[in-house]
Amino acid sequence: MSTFWRIKVDGWLGRALPGRCVFCLTPLPGEPPWCEACFSELPWNLSACPGCAEPQPLAARGRRCGHCLRRPPGFDRAWVPLRYDAEVAGLVQRFKFDASPRAGRVLLELMAAGLPAEARGWPEALVPVPLHPRRARERGFDQARWLSERLGRLLGCPLVLAQRTRDTRTQRGLDRGERRRNLRGAFRLTSGLPGRVALVDDVMTTGATLDALAVACRQAGAEEVQAWAVARTPAGRH
Known part of the structure; x- marks a missing residue:
């Protein structure tokens, strides 16, 4: 490091x-x-699709997965250094559902360690995946914004906040297509964006949430969009 x-x-x-x-x-x-x-x-996501960061066999390292070839996501590439597994899954659960600052600090450290130099200096703004206001009140904690604020200070990069315009049904139990449909038009930005933005979340499952947010960011002026998260859910565990 x-x-x-x-x-x-x-x-x-x-x-x-x-x-x-x-x-x-x-x-x-x-x-x-x-x-x-x-x-x-730790379950490092070393062999991942450069388009959506889904874990891949070593033989496919550096090549885009079939999902990205059939339907490219709204973002240009993804950086997700870890797999959602083992110790990392436990940290995420404590951070997300128990609002553990200790777990959050460890995850932030691991995310920072896993971002290559080319990614750290790339974005002109960070956009955290927003919670709907009702869910934010219920949970009392917005994990993507917490990570983005601290990561932004480390990188010297400003935050731009998006709005979740409707309270979508939970993504649990939905397949890839259902997740995309569930989130279509769910995000909005009220201010313009610079050319290069990185979207930030704690966990990337199929990428549907980040895909929908990327579309909203392009409508707000972003020309290049990357998706960043701490951990990626392996295929078959969505």
Whole structure:
């Protein structure tokens, strides 16, 4: 990991969990705040479709998946460093449903570590995936905005907030096509966007939510759109 990210982010985890690995709680002699074994064994999304970040076999690394070839998403490419599995799934659940700041800081650190230099300097604005106001009130926490605000400070990149214009039904149990139809026209931006924007969410499942938001961003003036998330759900677990 680069010195830049250690300086910017590792301090948070050192203060939150001083002297112990954030995954196995093994005592550590110093920084970073995890042991090398745990970090290397995380479910990194190393072989992923560059279009939608869906995990791919090693033999297909660097090539677009069949879904992207048949129907390219509204965004140009995706950066999602981890798979939604094992320790990462547990962190996301604690962050998303329990509003755990400790889990959020770890996920932010992992996302930052997984973004290549070409991605970090690319966007002119970040657009978090918005919750509908009713759901935001019920949950009391907007995980995509939380991540985007802190990631934006790290990158020196402004946020532009989108609106969710209708409270769509849950995506759970819907197939890829049903998810797209469920979210059609669900987002709106009331201000113009710069040419390059990155959309931010915690988990990317089929990409339907980010696809619908990308369409709204292009209507608001964005010329190039990327989709960023912490973790990608493998095919078959949607």
